[in-house]
Amino acid sequence: MTLRLLGRRIPFGLAVGAALLLAAGLVAAVGPLVLRADPLAMHLDATLSPPSLAHPFGTDNFGRDVFTRVLRGTGIDLLIALSLLLPSLVLGTMVGIVAGYRGGLPDALLMRLSDIVQAFPGAILTIAFVAALGPGLGNVILAGTLFGWIDYARLVRSEVVIVKQLDYVSASRALGSSALGIGVRHVVPNVRVQVMVLASSGFIQAILVGSSLGFLGLGAQPPMPEWGLMIAEGRSFLVQAPWMSAFPGLAIIVVGAAASLVGDGLADFLRPELRTE
Numbered sequence: 001m002t003l004r005l006l007g008r009r010i011p012f013g014l015a016v017g018a019a020l021l022l023a024a025g026l027v028a029a030v031g032p033l034v035l036r037a038d039p040l041a042m043h044l045d046a047t048l049s050p051p052s053l054a055h056p057f058g059t060d061n062f063g064r065d066v067f068t069r070v071l072r073g074t075g076i077d078l079l080i081a082l083s084l085l086l087p088s089l090v091l092g093t094m095v096g097i098v099a100g101y102r103g104g105l106p107d108a109l110l111m112r113l114s115d116i117v118q119a120f121p122g123a124i125l126t127i128a129f130v131a132a133l134g135p136g137l138g139n140v141i142l143a144g145t146l147f148g149w150i151d152y153a154r155l156v157r158s159e160v161v162i163v164k165q166l167d168y169v170s171a172s173r174a175l176g177s178s179a180l181g182i183g184v185r186h187v188v189p190n191v192r193v194q195v196m197v198l199a200s201s202g203f204i205q206a207i208l209v210g211s212s213l214g215f216l217g218l219g220a221q222p223p224m225p226e227w228g229l230m231i232a233e234g235r236s237f238l239v240q241a242p243w244m245s246a247f248p249g250l251a252i253i254v255v256g257a258a259a260s261l262v263g264d265g266l267a268d269f270l271r272p273e274l275r276t277e
């Protein structure tokens with residue numbers, strides 16, 4: 001059965017990815033209310049227990065239930081990812097609109113700054129910045145914002161340069177519309193699709209950066225049930241208790257794959273040729 005929305009066919013990948021992300025969001029929001037088990041509770045008489053009915057994902061070296069920790073980690077990792085994504089998205093979009101619409105010095109400064117930042121991998125810059133400032137989620141979010149807005153700014157700027165030359169934008173400007181009004185009414189609607197698709201890939205990168213920093217001990221700190229930190233804690237027990245690292249790693253893969261499906265599906269869904277006549 002083909003799903004349709006607003007007169008368009010919904011790609012199967014978009015439906016699956018959106019369903020998985022919605023499920024992850026529900027787990028993050030409702031999970032702690034339904035599952036009242038404490039993810040920090042230690043049971044030293046049940047350390048490194050394999051998966052069973054009592055402990056579906058087994059227990060770790062402190063006897064903590066891995067299933068409970070993975071579920072609680074869903075909210076933590078999604079919050080970290082959104083905290084990395086949203087400030088970069090908003091800042092980059094604003095800078096891109098100003099630089100593309102105004103041109104001149106703001107545009108030149110943006111291009112030079114973006115060239116400098118993009119000469120280095122963003123994840124490496126973020127890790128180095130957090131390592132210099134010290135571990136902690138606040139420093140992770142600050143680093144992600146400082147180095148994550150460039151891609152959005154460059155994308156929006158390139159679209160704005162094209163949009164501002166369109167006839168209806170020129171007419172609106174001739175009628176006395178302010179730059180802010182033109183940006184809200186004409187520029188933003190023309191760039192929102194590209195920004196949404198880029199944001200889906202940015203969400204994947206945010207998940208990976210947040211979990212990578214946790215794995216390196218620079219992000220979430222013990223005993224917080226964060227996926228990257230849980231994988232790091234299971235490194236010493238890969239032979240006797242592989243489930244300690246396997247299940248949080250699987251959670252990262254599922255959420256990342258879901259975001260990728262949403263990004264690809266959005267690109268297909270928003271193409272004009274998919275509109276039903």
